Amino acid sequence: MNSNTGKGLSVKLGTIELKNPVIMCSGTFSSGIEYNDLYDVSMLGAVTTKSFSLVPREGNKPPRLCETPAGLLNSIGLENEGIDFFINEHLPVVKRSGFTIILSILGADAAEFTNLATKIRKIEDDLLAVELNLSCPNVEKGGITLGSIPDEVENVTAAVRKILNIPVIVKLSPNNNNLAELASRAKNGGAEAISLINTIIGMAIDINTFKPKLGNIIGGLSGPAIKPVAVAKIYNLYKEKILPIIGMGGISDWKDAIEFMLAGASAIGLGTVNFVDYNAGKNILEGIASYMGSKNILNITDIIGKVKVR
Amino acid sequence: MNSNTGKGLSVKLGTIELKNPVIMCSGTFSSGIEYNDLYDVSMLGAVTTKSFSLVPREGNKPPRLCETPAGLLNSIGLENEGIDFFINEHLPVVKRSGFTIILSILGADAAEFTNLATKIRKIEDDLLAVELNLSCPNVEKGGITLGSIPDEVENVTAAVRKILNIPVIVKLSPNNNNLAELASRAKNGGAEAISLINTIIGMAIDINTFKPKLGNIIGGLSGPAIKPVAVAKIYNLYKEKILPIIGMGGISDWKDAIEFMLAGASAIGLGTVNFVDYNAGKNILEGIASYMGSKNILNITDIIGKVKVR
Amino acid sequence: MKLIKGEIISNKKIGEGLYKMTIFSPYIIKHSLPGQFVNIKCSSESTIDPLLRRPFSIHDIEPDFKVFSILYVLKGTGTKYLSKLSSGDIADFIGPLGNGITLQENENNNFLLIGGGIGVAPLFFLAKTLSAAGKNVFFAAGFKDNNFLLFEKMLQGLKISYEIYSENGTHGKKGMITDLVIERADDFKKYDIYCCGPINMYKVLQNIFSLKSIKAKALFEEIMACGIGVCKGCVMKFKNGKDGYIYKTICKDGPLFDLMEAIFE
Amino acid sequence: MKLIKGEIISNKKIGEGLYKMTIFSPYIIKHSLPGQFVNIKCSSESTIDPLLRRPFSIHDIEPDFKVFSILYVLKGTGTKYLSKLSSGDIADFIGPLGNGITLQENENNNFLLIGGGIGVAPLFFLAKTLSAAGKNVFFAAGFKDNNFLLFEKMLQGLKISYEIYSENGTHGKKGMITDLVIERADDFKKYDIYCCGPINMYKVLQNIFSLKSIKAKALFEEIMACGIGVCKGCVMKFKNGKDGYIYKTICKDGPLFDLMEAIFE
Numbered sequence A, B: 001m002n003s004n005t006g007k008g009l010s011v012k013l014g015t016i017e018l019k020n021p022v023i024m025c026s027g028t029f030s031s032g033i034e035y036n037d038l039y040d041v042s043m044l045g046a047v048t049t050k051s052f053s054l055v056p057r058e059g060n061k062p063p064r065l066c067e068t069p070a071g072l073l074n075s076i077g078l079e080n081e082g083i084d085f086f087i088n089e090h091l092p093v094v095k096r097s098g099f100t101i102i103l104s105i106l107g108a109d110a111a112e113f114t115n116l117a118t119k120i121r122k123i124e125d126d127l128l129a130v131e132l133n134l135s136c137p138n139v140e141k142g143g144i145t146l147g148s149i150p151d152e153v154e155n156v157t158a159a160v161r162k163i164l165n166i167p168v169i170v171k172l173s174p175n176n177n178n179l180a181e182l183a184s185r186a187k188n189g190g191a192e193a194i195s196l197i198n199t200i201i202g203m204a205i206d207i208n209t210f211k212p213k214l215g216n217i218i219g220g221l222s223g224p225a226i227k228p229v230a231v232a233k234i235y236n237l238y239k240e241k242i243l244p245i246i247g248m249g250g251i252s253d254w255k256d257a258i259e260f261m262l263a264g265a266s267a268i269g270l271g272t273v274n275f276v277d278y279n280a281g282k283n284i285l286e287g288i289a290s291y292m293g294s295k296n297i298l299n300i301t302d303i304i305g306k307v308k309v310r
Numbered sequence C, D: 001m002k003l004i005k006g007e008i009i010s011n012k013k014i015g016e017g018l019y020k021m022t023i024f025s026p027y028i029i030k031h032s033l034p035g036q037f038v039n040i041k042c043s044s045e046s047t048i049d050p051l052l053r054r055p056f057s058i059h060d061i062e063p064d065f066k067v068f069s070i071l072y073v074l075k076g077t078g079t080k081y082l083s084k085l086s087s088g089d090i091a092d093f094i095g096p097l098g099n100g101i102t103l104q105e106n107e108n109n110n111f112l113l114i115g116g117g118i119g120v121a122p123l124f125f126l127a128k129t130l131s132a133a134g135k136n137v138f139f140a141a142g143f144k145d146n147n148f149l150l151f152e153k154m155l156q157g158l159k160i161s162y163e164i165y166s167e168n169g170t171h172g173k174k175g176m177i178t179d180l181v182i183e184r185a186d187d188f189k190k191y192d193i194y195c196c197g198p199i200n201m202y203k204v205l206q207n208i209f210s211l212k213s214i215k216a217k218a219l220f221e222e223i224m225a226c227g228i229g230v231c232k233g234c235v236m237k238f239k240n241g242k243d244g245y246i247y248k249t250i251c252k253d254g255p256l257f258d259l260m261e262a263i264f265e
């Protein structure tokens, strides 16, 4: 990294202060330990962990992955070892390595989130924030996800907020059209930022076997293919000025990161790119810094939402 | 084309009979006249024309195009020369050339569609069907498109149905989540088939000028990038067994065409691929035919919706 | 127009990020007019990146060898792909596209061609055609630096007169090619004028020419998808009636238009 | 593991749609175990198609030359891209990945390696390592036809014994490699067994070995994204407890597993 890196890179999302806007997306970076072999992960603005639930989840039936044009379809099914595993196994290591951690948590309803928050309370000093993954299908409501029900978004956020003293981020799915409403309800519940976008519903079929390419039939699309969709969603939500946004969805280099910030993202999330460019976090951070140098941008916050629409 | 082509390729969507399932999408093939210089367009199942409105539309401010990863963002803004131009200039040529025509029409409300239908009545014998493009923003309803309002979908379809004796196809947008409801209402209105999907809302920003890459800021994403999204939407709507589906969105070769039919499309639409492979219609038709030969599929209808989900 | 797979005869770097590709195609030789272009697939058969074809002007045709050339600058993924091709590889393109320049019988005998940067590419084909038809041609070319030195060599092969300007003075006279036009505008009244270059050059030329009531035609560019007039994507604003405007497609209505009709925003 | 840009030393076609690529990398030489793999970027720097990296087993290492090889078959876009690379080009890969095969001190002296098709690729590295450690190695390889004739040449360079079967009888004995295993199953009880091949081969071997209570290890494949255990995408079912199962990642928990624990659906 050149000596100027770090200057003017800090951003604030509500009370969340980041030394730079580069965040790792949930589920694509685990807790960062593996990547620390490749570069110093503590340089990142934050690492969002894989989403952890109260008890371990086995995830979906394989195959779980399929490449599509400029995209990746996955149906991991939120496999994870459970929150205790994070607390006991990952947390000591990431603390020692100095990572800034956003803990992503996943529950089926407000009660489960309450239990999760209670467990987290004892480690909250080690976390920058929690991110609520509301993409669990809610059985009582006919299988639609928590995150698409405005009331649930508010209830769950409020439930977690009541227990924890650290900021709460709510992650929204692009499969909803009422993002402004959902974000407002997250805000009512006490969220300080929105993560946008999660994956887009997609599917692929093997024409030789006639079988879906994913064991779960339906999956979530990520990667460069979805970038224009993400930019539009972020731009539209930013205009509403509800909450600061962590923008993600198809970012593959520093240019994309700048594009997302111009659209209105206060920080950017890197997902699928971590599988393609293992050094993406470092490379994109450096790229942003040198772009600022070349364009004489003193504070990266100066470009947030600054797309010139007239 | 090998001598077998044509055998077992015919499909039916309601009362719409097609000699083969290969249809050209609206807006990406004009009325087919240009492509007839490259191959015999009359071999296609049908050509859906550019969407025509009652009076000419100038379309959106340029730039109107931008390439994205495996995709094309456009904001043409439905520029067209008006229905009279189609009737006077295109129709005589396409009749002479023997094209099978689905006329796409575009209006701001049921009244405009009624007027359009009245004009079309005198040429309806020359058409296979009309396709309703409901993507015009409705000013009275706050700028959302006609096609996302269930009542409007039913009203407009019924209005056109009352006047015309040819089948009506309703084109739906993937930016809606209530596709089953919209399709049911189209059916109530008298539609015989659904075209799915139109483009997905997207945006791109030039990081040097800070300006949106499209003059209209927001555009529609098409091309291979959106294929998994289209397949999922078609699969989900097919399961509801409401109306037969013309499936489109990112098809680039015969393999994709088969994938769409397995997902539930009774016919397939080719859009952006016409800009990449100018012979796409012919190539995909031949590809489907030789696939059938190699797999011993006697009727292409045998594979519609036949994805093996268990 | 025809969809063609033509063998690449050569693909040479002739400057920094500047290449000349020569392709075998009897069809293009036979049917092309200066100003027309081809739309080339810039990815290998098995990949979709970049997705869209890329338009390039026909730069030269050599009927004896049944080859035509394009002159291109490295910009992004598409031109990078092209630059990696070599003799024996196949170019997949459609053409000739666009209106191009037809020379009427009774036309003027004096032609002025004004090219800026890579805009000289199509004007070379025009110059060659005009000079073969016995016309007097004056080619005014402006560059940033001396990256187009080898292009001057090509001009020397034609029986025409020319003048070269470069912004940094390393090739021909120092200055902008518009300086020459301003200086000699009155002279140029008796010429038929064709221009090709960046929008900024066009804005200056429009000013000069409108002051002097000089007519000129120009070749325009816009991002394209279909290249054959069906998608209505590549439009630009042109004057229509007294204060009106109309969108015209560059790929089919153009790329040649009356320079004085163009509306730049 | 390390992210490496290694120079390609050679990339040779050694059969129909079968290639061997040799890459310079002191790091891989030093740190790899048989069974480990590398995850290679299969598109040029400026394109994103294909998007994901592709996993390939380490097929051979030559410490004297600081090179390792992969043996690969043409499947789709990624392998097509690889096949176009040539000596002097750069391979962008991460490795070594996965658990790989470690040889304990007191282990058996007799090793049986059973390879089906391209599955022989990683077993070659294992055979070489074992034979260098003075073990007795018997390599049983099964192919469709005679496309792997040059692979046999490579085997001849090792001090091991081997037997080759081909389905159509054009290479070695006619039949499936599993025929050999059925025939000599009792013999093989005294061997440490490692297998690599298609799922169908594994199903047959599981049957034979479970009847005879023979133990065996096998290298598995699944479609991968990260290759380093973070995405949980490349899982397969393995036995867990009496009737239970557990998903394990091929890229990190594997690719080497107890063959008898695998659950095929």
Ligand SMILES: Cc1cc2nc3c(=O)[nH]c(=O)nc-3n(C[C@H](O)[C@H](O)[C@H](O)COP(=O)(O)OP(=O)(O)OC[C@H]3O[C@@H](n4cnc5c(N)ncnc54)[C@H](O)[C@@H]3O)c2cc1C
Binding pocket: B066, B067, C037, C050, C052, C053, C054, C055, C056, C057, C058, C070, C071, C072, C073, C074, C075, C076, C077, C078, C079, C080, C118, C121, C122, C220, C221, C222, C223, C224, C250, C255
């Ligand atoms: C009619 C016409 C004739 C042309 N003739 C020539 C020529 O003779 N020589 C030459 O070097 N270039 C010419 N161009 C410009 C050339 O098409 C672009 O430089 C090229 O498409 C860039 O592709 P890329 O993938 O390398 O760049 P990228 O920057 O990756 O391209 C991104 C997108 O922008 C488009 N684009 C970028 N620049 C231009 C441009 N100036 N005009 C139109 N679209 C653009 C591309 O087609 C693509 O859709 C011509 C353009 C047009 C419209």
Ligand SMILES: Cc1cc2nc3c(=O)[nH]c(=O)nc-3n(C[C@H](O)[C@H](O)[C@H](O)COP(=O)(O)OP(=O)(O)OC[C@H]3O[C@@H](n4cnc5c(N)ncnc54)[C@H](O)[C@@H]3O)c2cc1C
Binding pocket: A066, A067, D037, D050, D052, D053, D054, D055, D056, D057, D058, D070, D071, D072, D073, D074, D075, D076, D077, D078, D079, D080, D118, D121, D122, D220, D221, D222, D223, D224, D250, D255
């Ligand atoms: C641990 C491991 C080691 C491997 N070692 C070798 C080797 O030494 N030699 C060799 O030829 N092949 C090997 N393979 C298989 C190889 O990775 C695939 O053949 C290759 O990815 C195909 O890529 P493609 O783009 O050419 O094909 P495509 O068919 O276009 O690939 C489409 C997708 O399927 C995946 N894929 C396709 N086939 C396989 C497969 N068999 N296993 C896993 N993913 C697959 C690709 O990675 C990609 O995501 C190995 C796979 C794994 C998991």
Ligand SMILES: Cc1cc2nc3c(=O)[nH]c(=O)nc-3n(C[C@H](O)[C@H](O)[C@H](O)COP(=O)(O)O)c2cc1C
Binding pocket: A025, A026, A027, A028, A050, A051, A072, A074, A076, A078, A104, A133, A171, A197, A198, A199, A221, A222, A223, A224, A226, A248, A249, A250, A251, A269, A270, A271, A272, A273, D225, D231, D233
């Ligand atoms: C393999 C994979 C696993 C994911 N797991 C999670 C998860 O556990 N929790 C979550 O909130 N998002 C998860 N996501 C979504 C990403 O965090 C991100 O929102 C999405 O992939 C879009 O960004 P990208 O295009 O940069 O990957 C996952 C995505 C992928 C590809």
Ligand SMILES: Cc1cc2nc3c(=O)[nH]c(=O)nc-3n(C[C@H](O)[C@H](O)[C@H](O)COP(=O)(O)O)c2cc1C
Binding pocket: B025, B026, B027, B028, B050, B051, B072, B074, B076, B078, B104, B133, B171, B197, B198, B199, B221, B222, B223, B224, B226, B248, B249, B250, B251, B269, B270, B271, B272, B273, C225, C231, C233
């Ligand atoms: C340039 C362009 C213009 C289009 N114009 C229309 C139109 O006039 N009417 C319409 O119903 N759809 C229009 N569409 C949408 C296509 O018909 C099709 O639904 C969409 O592009 C998805 O298919 P594809 O990915 O194969 O292109 C247009 C698409 C493009 C790319």
Ligand code: FES
Binding pocket: C223, C224, C225, C226, C227, C228, C229, C230, C231, C232, C233, C234, C235, C249, C250, C251, C252
């Ligand atoms: S590029 Fe389609 S109309 Fe010109």
Ligand code: FES
Binding pocket: D223, D224, D225, D226, D227, D228, D229, D230, D231, D232, D233, D234, D235, D249, D250, D251, D252
């Ligand atoms: S490929 Fe990601 S866990 Fe194995």
